[in-house]
Amino acid sequence: xxxxxxxxxxxxxxxxxxxxxxxxxxxxxxxxxxxxxxxxxxxxxxxxxxxxxxxxxxxxxxxxxxxxxxxxxxxxxxxxxxxxxxxxxxxxxxxxxxxxxxxxxxxxxxxxxxxxxxxxxxxxxxxxxxxxxxxxxxxxxxxxxxxxxxxxxxxxxxxxxxxxxxxxxxxxxxxxxxxxxxxxxxxxxxxxxxxxxxxxxxxxxxxxxxxxxxxxxxxxxxxxxxxxxxxxxxxxxxxxxxxxxxxxxxxxxxxxxxxxxxxxxxxxxxxxxxxxxxxxxxxxxxxxxxxxxxxxxxxxxxxxxxxxxxxxxxxxxxxxxxxxxxxxxxxxxxxxxxxxxxxxxxxxxxxxxxxxxxxxxxxxxxxxxxxxxxxxxxxxxx
Numbered sequence: 481x482x483x484x485x486x487x488x489x490x491x492x493x494x495x496x497x498x499x500x501x502x503x504x505x506x507x508x509x510x511x512x513x514x515x516x517x518x519x520x521x522x523x524x525x526x527x528x529x530x531x532x533x534x535x536x537x538x539x540x541x542x543x544x545x546x547x548x549x550x551x552x553x554x555x556x557x558x559x560x561x562x563x564x565x566x567x568x569x570x571x572x573x574x575x576x577x578x579x580x581x582x583x584x585x586x587x588x589x590x591x592x593x594x595x596x597x598x599x600x601x602x603x604x605x606x607x608x609x610x611x612x613x614x615x616x617x618x619x620x621x622x623x624x625x626x627x628x629x630x631x632x633x634x635x636x637x638x639x640x641x642x643x644x645x646x647x648x649x650x651x652x653x654x655x656x657x658x659x660x661x662x663x664x665x666x667x668x669x670x671x672x673x674x675x676x677x678x679x680x681x682x683x684x685x686x687x688x689x690x691x692x693x694x695x696x697x698x699x700x701x702x703x704x705x706x707x708x709x710x711x712x713x714x715x716x717x718x719x720x721x722x723x724x725x726x727x728x729x730x731x732x733x734x735x736x737x738x739x740x741x742x743x744x745x746x747x748x749x750x751x752x753x754x755x756x757x758x759x760x761x762x763x764x765x766x767x768x769x770x771x772x773x774x775x776x777x778x779x780x781x782x783x784x785x786x787x788x789x790x791x792x793x794x795x796x797x798x799x800x801x802x803x804x805x806x807x808x809x810x811x812x813x814x815x816x817x818x819x820x821x822x823x824x825x826x827x828x829x830x831x832x833x834x835x836x837x838x839x840x841x842x843x844x845x846x847x848x849x850x851x852x853x854x855x856x857x858x859x860x861x862x
């Protein structure tokens with residue numbers, strides 16, 4: 481039995497696992513469904529690590545992060561590990577012997593600190609996976625020793641999801657060479673990443689239709705299903721043709737494009753969402769225009785989605801102008817207790833001077849408007 485963790489959990493452990501000298505660097509294996517962002521974790525890990533000449537540690541401002549050397553284990557043969565015969569013999573105790581010349585990926589990982597990312601390990605041949613034994617055990621292969629600062633990362637689709645994929649089982653001896661984590665990323669993981677990577681319309685759609693982010697049931701052969709990766713690709717495609725910012729965009733074309741990336745059900749929902757997007761309540765409606773009447777039919781889920789949209793747009797991480805603060809307090813006064821709690825905790829969540837000032841100014845404005853009672857209700861949960 482294994483326990484799945486979120487990307488947020490994994491990221492919090494990475495500095496502990498991958499900081500220190502060579503004796504403290506463990507090979508990390510991530511197991512999870514396809515399209516969840518396992519490769520992204522490897523690249524994010526690399527961007528947060530540096531080599532100081534003696535050990536690997538979290539990066540500091542101005543330092544160069546570790547580069548990534550990515551290898552698709554599923555495409556490797558035994559020769560890719562051992563190398564090619566060298567045209568130059570070597571002298572061993574007076575005798576001429578053949579030698580093997582390693583490929584560039586291994587030379588780089590052995591001569592400079594890198595994140596060596598071995599993807600699709602459980603789709604590799606038995607011979608290749610056995611070659612990885614040495615990398616996990618003694619950090620060397622065929623006489624070539626990894627650089628003291630090189631970090632080894634692996635990714636597989638196996639584990640609890642192995643039955644859905646054509647992958648090889650990894651036996652206990654093989655797994656013992658890795659520190660293994662089963663990853664089941666949360667929707668919040670993707671939304672947090674998507675704040676700067678995904679168009680606002682697609683982000684809003686997933687935030688309000690979370691069941692469409694990815695398929696978690698059984699997979700029917702030949703059927704296209706949504707995944708975190710396919711939403712990213714669809715987002716980039718729609719942005720490239722300016723379809724999300726064009727009010728006259730061809731919704732039929734939008735559906736056909738979306739269907740190819742995320743499947744029928746998600747494509748239908750996205751098309752309907754985009755068609756009615758102008759009727760959505762925007763941040764500006766509430767904070768700039770004070771149009772609270774537009775939320776009169778909102779339920780708790782709708783309010784939470786709007787608050788999360790404000791958070792994603794960076795409303796709470798910057799100083800809130802007084803005009804917006806007044807409207808925010810007015811909006812707060814209309815909320816059910818659970819949504820008031822969500823708004824206030826989100827407003828003050830960041831551990832920063834700006835967050836503290838926003839929280840203090842918000843409380844002062846409540847007092848100015850004689851609405852401290854709403855704040856007391858928040859604390860009392862009534």
